[in-house]
Structure formats: C-alpha cells, structure tokens
Amino acid sequence: MSDRQTPLRKTRDTAAGAEQTRAALIRAGLEHFGRYGFESATTRDIAAEAEANIGSIAYHFGGKEGLHAACAQYIVDTVREVAGPVLSDLPDGGRMPPDVAEAMLATMLQRMVGFILARPDAGEFVGFILRELNRPTAALDAIYSGVFEPVHKRLCEVWAMATGTEAESDATKIRVFTMIGQIVYFRIGHEAVRRRMGWTSVGPDEVALVVDAARENLSAAIAAKRGEQR
Amino acid sequence: MSDRQTPLRKTRDTAAGAEQTRAALIRAGLEHFGRYGFESATTRDIAAEAEANIGSIAYHFGGKEGLHAACAQYIVDTVREVAGPVLSDLPDGGRMPPDVAEAMLATMLQRMVGFILARPDAGEFVGFILRELNRPTAALDAIYSGVFEPVHKRLCEVWAMATGTEAESDATKIRVFTMIGQIVYFRIGHEAVRRRMGWTSVGPDEVALVVDAARENLSAAIAAKRGEQR
DNA sequence: GTCTATAGTCGGATAGAC
DNA sequence: GTCTATCCGACTATAGAC
Numbered sequence: 323m324s325d326r327q328t329p330l331r332k333t334r335d336t337a338a339g340a341e342q343t344r345a346a347l348i349r350a351g352l353e354h355f356g357r358y359g360f361e362s363a364t365t366r367d368i369a370a371e372a373e374a375n376i377g378s379i380a381y382h383f384g385g386k387e388g389l390h391a392a393c394a395q396y397i398v399d400t401v402r403e404v405a406g407p408v409l410s411d412l413p414d415g416g417r418m419p420p421d422v423a424e425a426m427l428a429t430m431l432q433r434m435v436g437f438i439l440a441r442p443d444a445g446e447f448v449g450f451i452l453r454e455l456n457r458p459t460a461a462l463d464a465i466y467s468g469v470f471e472p473v474h475k476r477l478c479e480v481w482a483m484a485t486g487t488e489a490e491s492d493a494t495k496i497r498v499f500t501m502i503g504q505i506v507y508f509r510i511g512h513e514a515v516r517r518r519m520g521w522t523s524v525g526p527d528e529v530a531l532v533v534d535a536a537r538e539n540l541s542a543a544i545a546a547k548r549g550e551q552r
Numbered sequence: 553m554s555d556r557q558t559p560l561r562k563t564r565d566t567a568a569g570a571e572q573t574r575a576a577l578i579r580a581g582l583e584h585f586g587r588y589g590f591e592s593a594t595t596r597d598i599a600a601e602a603e604a605n606i607g608s609i610a611y612h613f614g615g616k617e618g619l620h621a622a623c624a625q626y627i628v629d630t631v632r633e634v635a636g637p638v639l640s641d642l643p644d645g646g647r648m649p650p651d652v653a654e655a656m657l658a659t660m661l662q663r664m665v666g667f668i669l670a671r672p673d674a675g676e677f678v679g680f681i682l683r684e685l686n687r688p689t690a691a692l693d694a695i696y697s698g699v700f701e702p703v704h705k706r707l708c709e710v711w712a713m714a715t716g717t718e719a720e721s722d723a724t725k726i727r728v729f730t731m732i733g734q735i736v737y738f739r740i741g742h743e744a745v746r747r748r749m750g751w752t753s754v755g756p757d758e759v760a761l762v763v764d765a766a767r768e769n770l771s772a773a774i775a776a777k778r779g780e781q782r
Numbered sequence: 783g784t785c786t787a788t789a790g791t792c793g794g795a796t797a798g799a800c
Numbered sequence: 801g802t803c804t805a806t807c808c809g810a811c812t813a814t815a816g817a818c
Contacts, residue, residue, distance in 0.1 A: 336801090339801080340801060340802095343801080343802090357686070357687065358589075358591070358687075359588075359589050359591075359592060361588070361589075361591070361592040362589060362591040362592050364792085364793060364794085365793075365794065365795090366792090366793070366794090374802090375801090375802055375803050375804090376794090376795095376803085376804090377795095377796090377801090377802070377803060377804080378801075378802070378803085379794095380794090380795070380796080381801065381802080382801090385794075385795070386793095386794070386795090449686055452682060452686070452740065454743075455740065455741055455742065455743045455744060456587070456679055456682070456743075457587065457588075458743055462743065466744060466747060470744045470747075470748070471747075471748065474748055492749065492761060493761070493764075493765070495748060495749060496749075496761050496762060496764075496765045497765050497768075497769075499734075499737060499738065499741070499745060499748075499765075500734035500735075500737070500765050500766060500769055501734075502737065503733050503734040503735070503736065503737025503738070503741070504729075504730035504731075504733040504734045504737075505730075505733070506733065506737060506740075506741075507729060507730070507732065507733025507734075507736060507737065508729065508733070510682065510685065510736075510740060511685055511729070511732075511733070511736075512685065513684075513685045513686075513688055513692065514685060514696060514700045515729060517696060517700075517701075518700070518701065518704055518725060518729075519722065519725060519726070531722060531723070531726055532726060534723075535723070535726045535727050535729075535730050536730065538727075538773065538776065538777075539727075539730055539769060539772075539773050541776070542769075542772040542773045542775065542776035542777075543768065543769050543772045543773070545772065545776065546768065546771070546772035546775065547768075547772075569783085570783065573783085573784090594810085594811065594812085595811080595812065595813090596810090596811080596812090604784090605783090605784055605785050605786090606785085606786090606812090606813095607783090607784065607785060607786080607813095607814090608783075608784070608785085609812095610812090610813070610814080611783065611784080612783095615812080615813070616812070616813090783818105784817105784818080785816105785817085785818080786815105786816090786817080786818100787814100787815090787816095787817100788813100788814085788815090789812105789813090789814080789815100790811100790812090790813090790814105791810100791811080791812085791813105792809105792810085792811080792812105793808105793809090793810085793811095794807105794808095794809090795806100795807085795808090795809105796805100796806085796807080796808105797804100797805090797806090797807105798803105798804090798805095799802105799803085799804080799805100800801105800802080800803080800804100
C-alpha cells in the first residue's frame with residue numbers, strides 16, 4: 323500500500339516546527355493542568371491534545387514537571403503582556419489628583435473583569451493558579467512575584483492616591499484584596515453564579531453587570547474612605 | 553511469639569465502632585479530596601489517615617465515589633448546622649427597618665469570615681467545593697442546593713431590606729456575590745495574601761482586619777445604594 | 783466488620799529506531 | 801526532532817479468610 327499521502331507531520335523536524343510543537347504542548351498543558359491538576363493531568367492526553375508525540379514532552383521540557391514550569395512561565399508572560407502598560411512607571415512619580423486616581427482604579431478593575439471573565443483561556447489560567455495557591459510549588463513563586471505582587475502593589479499605590487491613605491498599610495493592602503476578590507469570585511464560582519443567575523453563558527451583557535457592581539462598590543468604598551479621612 | 557498486646561482495634565466490629573470508622577473515613581476523605589482532588593487522592597492514604605483498613609471504604613461506601621458523595625453530604629450538614637439559625641424563617645415575614653437589616657448583614661458577613669478563615673477544617677471544605685465548582689459532579693448539586701442557594705437567597709432578602717431594592721433582581725444577586733467574593737478570596741488566595749501581608753499565619757488579629765474591611769465595604773455600598781434610591 | 787492477597791488498569795519515563 | 805515499544809510503579813476494586 324503505497325497510496326500514502328505526503329507525510330505532513332514528518333517534516334516537523336525544522337526549527338520552526340519544533341517551536342510550534344513546544345507552543346502547542348504548553349497550551350495543551352495549561353488546559354489540562356488547569357482543569358485536572360498536575361497529578362491528574364496525563365502526559366498522554368496533553369500530547370494528544372497538542373497533536374504531538376508523547377516523547378516530545380521529555381524532549382522539549384525534560385518531563386511532566388518541566389512542562390508544568392513552562393506553563394507557569396507562559397501565564398506570567400501573558401499577563402505581563404496584557405497588563406504591561408498598567409504596570410509600567412506612573413507619570414509624575416505616581417502623584418495624581420484623587421479623582422484621576424479613582425478613574426484609573428475603575429479602569430483597572432474593568433480590565434481585570436474583562437480578562438478574567440471574557441478571555442476564552444482565562445478559565446485554565448485561573449484553574450492553574452488556584453491549584454498553586456492550594457498547594458504551592460515552584461510555579462507559584464514565579465506567578466506570585468511576576469503577577470500577584472506587582473499588580474497588587476500598583477493597585478495599592480493608586481488606591482492610596484484616590485483615598486489619601488498610606489499605600490503600604492495593612493488596611494490598604496487588605497482593602498485592595500477585597501476589590502480583587504469580588505471580581506475573581508465570578509470566575510472561581512462561575513458555576514454557582516451561572517446557576518443562581520439562570521445564565522447559560524457569560525457574554526458581554528453579563529460582564530457589563532459585573533463591571534457595574536464592582537465599579538459601584540469601588541466608588542462607594544472610596545467615597546466613604548474620603549469622608550472619614552477628612 | 554504470643555507476647556502480643558490486647559488487639560484494641562480488633563474489637564471495632566461493634567455498631568459504635570463501625571460508626572467511628574465511617575466518621576473517620578469521611579473526615580479523612582474530606583481532607584484528601586479537598587487537598588488533592590478526587591483523582592489524585594488515594595484510597596490507601598485516606599484509609600491510613602483514618603487508621604482504617606482499605607477494604608472498609610468499599611464496605612461502608614461502596615467505593616471511592618461513594619465516599620466522595622458522603623463527604624459532600626457532610627459539608628452540607630455541617631454548614632447547615634452552623635448557619636441554621638440564620639437560614640430559618642425571618643420574623644415578621646422578613647420585613648424589617650433598613651438599619652436593622654444592615655446590622656444583620658454585617659453580622660452574617662462577620663460569621664462567614666469566622667467560618668471561612670478561623671475554622672481549622674475550612675481549608676478542606678473550600679478546597680473540596682472549589683474542585684466541584686471547577687468540574688461539577690453530583691456532589692455540587694447537593695452543595696449548591698443545600699448551601700449556596702439558601703445562603704445567597706437569604707443574603708439577597710436582607711440586602712433588599714437594607715437598601716430598598718428588589719431581592720431577586722440581577723443587580724441585587726450580583727451585588728451579594730461581590731460581598732461574598734471579597735471574603736472568600738482570603739481563604740482561596742490565602743497563600744498570596746499571606747506573602748503579601750507578611751503574615752505567618754491567620755489568627756484573630758488578622759481575621760479582625762478582614763472583618764473590618766468587609767464591613768466598611770458593606771456599609772459604604774449600602775449607603776451609596778440608599779442615596780441613589782432616594 | 784475487618785483485613786489480606788491479587789487481578790487488572792493506567793501513567794511516566796526511557797531507550798533506541800528512524 | 802519525532803515516534804514506538806517497553807518497563808516499572810501505583811492505583812482501585814474484588815474475593816474470600818478470619
């Protein structure tokens with residue numbers, strides 16, 4: 323039987339092809355690790371999903387653990403890419419009028435909701451991170467210092483400008499966590515939210531409702547804080 | 553070698569002993585399922601943790617899945633026991649002055665923080681539920697209708713009384729989710745919070761800080777809502 | 783009810799052909 | 801770089817002795 327088609331995949335052993343395999347494995351790994359966790363995700367399934375060979379995981383990443391680490395790095399890189407402008411230096415050394423700071427906070431929260439609720443692969447990102455938060459490995463160190471800490475610090479700075487409080491105080495840091503938590507919950511508790519709201523899926527209309535609630539909570543909290551500072 | 557001590561454990565085949573084994577297996581199951589997930593948790597480890605025999609899982613629960621279902625029921629029973637008074641019928645058909653409703657909401661949030669942050673086994677509870685939210689099984693149905701829905705509904709009712717809004721409107725339901733999310737995040741993101749705050753553990757002082765922040769967010773949100781309703 | 787032995791399945795890693 | 805075959809360890813479930 324020599325009616326075999328041109329062996330499309332055989333010609334993957336070029337540099338560009340290898341890079342494609344690598345990338346496909348990372349995407350598939352992220353999906354499976356995020357959904358099933360490190361132990362329950364199988365290299366066989368990941369390879370199949372990436373349409374790559376099982377051996378390729380060992381070749382490119384040294385093994386399952388290496389792929390896991392690469393996935394963590396991919397998360398960091400992706401978030402930093404999206405959040406890049408927000409994390410770069412603030413103009414004028416970070417000083418700004420309270421209402422400008424408040425508007426900036428509102429924008430940042432809105433972006434966060436968009437990323438966490440509307441991005442198609444956000445579920446896997448959050449799943450991956452959730453498992454790391456539950457049982458930290460080296461991957462959490464990368465994600466914490468590459469994403470969590472810089473984002474939280476920046477939010478604290480802007481919050482402090484908006485309310486006239488101290489950026490690195492316990493109260494500010496905790497308050498910023500509550501602002502993040504109220505948003506993240508809609509992804510984590512997605513299934514419960516879906517059932518309770520009677521939603522079949524989360525589209526732009528649903529995202530808008532969440533943005534509204536988060537924004538109202540934000541401005542109410544800032545207003546109250548300003549009042550008591552006075 | 554007949555110097556064997558009295559076989560303490562051998563005499564477990566009484567009705568009371570069997571019940572102890574059952575309970576120990578459920579507690580151990582909750583711990584392992586919550587920490588490692590259904591697939592990654594092993595019946596061997598669970599049995600060892602419960603100081604019971606591996607075969608006892610098959611005997612008492614029919615298998616791993618049966619134990620998992622029993623753990624879900626245990627969560628429902630425990631939460632309903634703790635939250636019992638709060639979930640029972642409201643006096644006077646649920647009608648109450650706004651400031652009474654607000655105080656009640658504050659108390660409910662405080663209780664929630666206490667349960668979620670201070671209870672020693674809360675980590676496993678939340679871990680278990682988190683995994684169900686991520687990939688729902690029959691266990692989520694029990695937890696959703698036994699815990700999520702009734703608690704959320706009650707919070708919506710009281711929120712509506714406090715703000716003069718509609719209890720079952722989308723806006724109210726979402727707003728209540730944000731109030732829950734801001735609290736739950738401190739358990740879910742515990743490790744990130746710990747690192748950022750420089751906490752080594754979460755004791756009464758730390759819980760108090762979280763309660764303060766949640767309470768301030770609540771009263772600010774209610775005040776703003778009342779203002780715009782007027 | 784408790785415990786042991788065993789059967790059957792599956793997953794990760796490895797070596798080596800191409 | 802890709803792919804296959806194979807090894808070895810770990811797991812759940814089951815049957816049957818006590």
